[in-house]
Structure formats: C-alpha cells, structure tokens
Amino acid sequence: MGTGHAHDHSSGHGHSPGHGHAHGHGVSADADRRWLSIALALILGFMGVEVVVGVLAGSLALLSDAAHMLTDAAAIVLALIAMRLAARPPRGGYTFGLKRAEILSAQANGITLLLLAAWLGYESVRRLLHPEAVAGGAVLFTALAGIAVNLAATWCLSRANRTNLNVEGAFQHILNDLFAFIATAVAGLVVLLTGFDRADGIASLIVVALMVKAGVSLLGASGRILLEAAPAGVDPDALGAELACTPGVVEVHDLHVWQVTSSYPALSAHILVQPGGDCHAVRRAVEHLLHERHHIDHTTLQVDHTDEHETPAAISTAHCADPHGATYRPA
Structure with missing residues (x-):
C-alpha cells in the first residue's frame, strides 16, 4: 500500500480498564468460571428431577422447561469450554488465538434452541388438539421449585462477566426459563383448579416462543461477529x-x-x-x-x-x- 513515503504503523495497543477488558486477568476469569459452575450444578440437578416429575405427571410444559434447561446447561458448558480455549495464547496459524470459540459455541447454542423449539412447538399443538390428563398439583409445585432454582442460577450468572457473549447468552436463557417456569406454574394452577388440561399445552407454547426469541437473538449477535460487521x-x-x-x-x-x-x-x-x-x-x-x-x-x-x-x-x-x-x- 505504501509509496515510499513515511509510514507509521500502530497495532495492538494496551487495554484500558473500564472499556470492556476488565475481565482479561486471571482472577476475574476464575471467578467467572466459578459462578458458571455453580449455576450449572443447580440447573443439572433440578433438570433431572423435572424430567422424572414431567413424565409421571404427563406434563409437556414441565418437559418443555426441562428441554429449555438442557439448553441452558449446554450454554454454560460451552461458555466454560470457550473461556479456556479463548485464554490460550496465539500460536501457529491462529494469530488471535481461539477467541472466536465463544462465537462458534453461541452459534451452536442458538441452533439447538431453534431445533428444540420446533419439536416442542409441534408437540404443544398436538396436545392442544388432543389433550392428555395432567397432574396439576405436581406441575404447580415442581414449577415453583423451578422458579427458586432459576432465581439462584440467574443471580450466579449476574455475578459473572456479561460482556462475554456466551455468558450473556446463558444469562438470557436462564432468565427466559424463569419466565417459562412462571407460565408453567400458572398452567399447573389452572389445571389443578379447573381441570383444563389444555393449559399445559398453552404454557408449552409460551416456552417455545421464549426459546425462539433467545435462539434468534443469539444467532443474530454471533452471526454479525462471524461476518465481521461493525x-x-x-x-x-x-x-x-x-x-x-x-x-x-x-x-x-x-x-x-x-x-x-x-x-x-x-x-x-x-x-x-x-x-x-x-x-x-x-x-x-x-x-x-x-x-x-x-x-x-x-x-x-x-x-x-x-x-x-x-x-x-x-x-x-x-x-x-x-x-x-x-x-x-x-x-
């Protein structure tokens, strides 16, 4: 590009705290991993309980919530893996290191959300057309417990560095899951008080809508980075x-x-x-x-x-x- 005139090249200047780089040092990275690991343990433990109760109670809403929690767990696992990969120093042909591992995992997470949403949407519509008996009491109490677990997990992730796209994605997933549990609790209460079994399918569709919103948002944000948009x-x-x-x-x-x-x-x-x-x-x-x-x-x-x-x-x-x-x- 030059023509023989004076050239002055500047590259890779120092990072300024408070401009998005405050989590670059080891202590904060370790803290992020600790908070994510605690949230992961909470989600996996409750998810197992929810699947069992969902099958026994015949509740698609609970199984939908469990599927959403599975994507939450996957998001956190991918975030933890991506953090370790991104922390590796540049070597070989990877002059930026593996910092974009975070973006690739966000893409995978978004695609998984949309695929699960498609399956659960189909099942929800089928349940609305052909309702099945649902144990409203079990659904209600399990959903209330899920709200408590999600509040704890949301608090844990709020303590981590949410400028990281994976951490923010996991945070948004769990926050959406909290709203989904509220919808499921309302559905359980309706079934318990009125016997209206279709409320379970309606709650499932609410979960599906939240999953689609989160999936599209993740794919959009990570896609902009992969396409090197401003x-x-x-x-x-x-x-x-x-x-x-x-x-x-x-x-x-x-x-x-x-x-x-x-x-x-x-x-x-x-x-x-x-x-x-x-x-x-x-x-x-x-x-x-x-x-x-x-x-x-x-x-x-x-x-x-x-x-x-x-x-x-x-x-x-x-x-x-x-x-x-x-x-x-x-x-």
Whole structure:
C-alpha cells in the first residue's frame, strides 16, 4: 500500500480498564468460571428431577422447561469450554488465538434452541388438539421449585462477566426459563383448579416462543461477529468522517472496523496526512479519539504523507492499488 513515503504503523495497543477488558486477568476469569459452575450444578440437578416429575405427571410444559434447561446447561458448558480455549495464547496459524470459540459455541447454542423449539412447538399443538390428563398439583409445585432454582442460577450468572457473549447468552436463557417456569406454574394452577388440561399445552407454547426469541437473538449477535460487521452502535461512515476531521488528515480510506469476539473491537485504516505533516502526532490523535469516544483500543493504522502535486481525486489510487470501501475527507 505504501509509496515510499513515511509510514507509521500502530497495532495492538494496551487495554484500558473500564472499556470492556476488565475481565482479561486471571482472577476475574476464575471467578467467572466459578459462578458458571455453580449455576450449572443447580440447573443439572433440578433438570433431572423435572424430567422424572414431567413424565409421571404427563406434563409437556414441565418437559418443555426441562428441554429449555438442557439448553441452558449446554450454554454454560460451552461458555466454560470457550473461556479456556479463548485464554490460550496465539500460536501457529491462529494469530488471535481461539477467541472466536465463544462465537462458534453461541452459534451452536442458538441452533439447538431453534431445533428444540420446533419439536416442542409441534408437540404443544398436538396436545392442544388432543389433550392428555395432567397432574396439576405436581406441575404447580415442581414449577415453583423451578422458579427458586432459576432465581439462584440467574443471580450466579449476574455475578459473572456479561460482556462475554456466551455468558450473556446463558444469562438470557436462564432468565427466559424463569419466565417459562412462571407460565408453567400458572398452567399447573389452572389445571389443578379447573381441570383444563389444555393449559399445559398453552404454557408449552409460551416456552417455545421464549426459546425462539433467545435462539434468534443469539444467532443474530454471533452471526454479525462471524461476518465481521461493525460492532453494534458503531456507524463506520460516521466514524470515517470523524477521523477525517482530525487536524492534519487529508484522507481516510480502507477503513475496517469489526469484532474479533465480544468486547474485542478492532479497527484498521489507511490515513493520509498533509505534506510535511507529523505522522506520529496524527496517529496518536486518532488513537486517542478511538479510545476515548469509541472504546476501540486494538488498532492498525498506516499513516502516509501525501504528495503536494497529487490531486484529491488521485490520492487514494496513488497510495493503494485497490482501496476498499468509502473514502473520507475533511468536511
């Protein structure tokens, strides 16, 4: 990309506490794993009880809740595995390490939720058309116990680092499961008081709706990262225009902003400065702006001087054989 002018490359600058990197050290990572492990034990223990009661009581709502809890447990297990993989140092061809293991596990978790939702949705509709006898009392008391377990698990996950997409995904799953248990408890109470067995199927459909919502949300958030879209809340065009207004900057092009993984935004750009301008000062000013206003600390900036004989229209092609994306110049 260079043309023989002065180059100033900056990459991998230090992380600033309070900008999404506070959980990068060992103590916090260990604490996250401890809270997730406690929540996992609570969920697995209760899930086994719920399956047994659900089969004995003939309650699809309880079995739906158990299936949802299974995905909760899977989400936590994947989060724990991804944490260990992401903590490994870069080696070989994996120059970012395995930080995106978190995103791949979030994708798997979202797909599993949607597949289970499809099966449970079919079973719920079948139960509505052909209701089966349900033991309302067993459903009610099991659901109330589930509410207590989910409250405890939700509290545990709220103590972990929720900027991690997997942790946040697991938290949202368990929170959704809490609402599902409330719906199941209401269904159990209705069956117990009125004998309206279809209430169980209706509660199951509520669980299905929550599973679909969580699954689509996870796939959407992780898909954006896999497709290297700009972080949520960052407008690349507005950012490019803002960088171009930095004193001394003539043009910004080849601007790319993406996320390596959750809470790990990165940016690269080719910045051209006025002939005789201070490349180092411009680079520092751009880095300061990105850090203070956008919390982006992982930057790779190529800073070149323009030639005083270059016309504005020829600047980009003179410095890059194939410039990507839009070109930004001072207003």
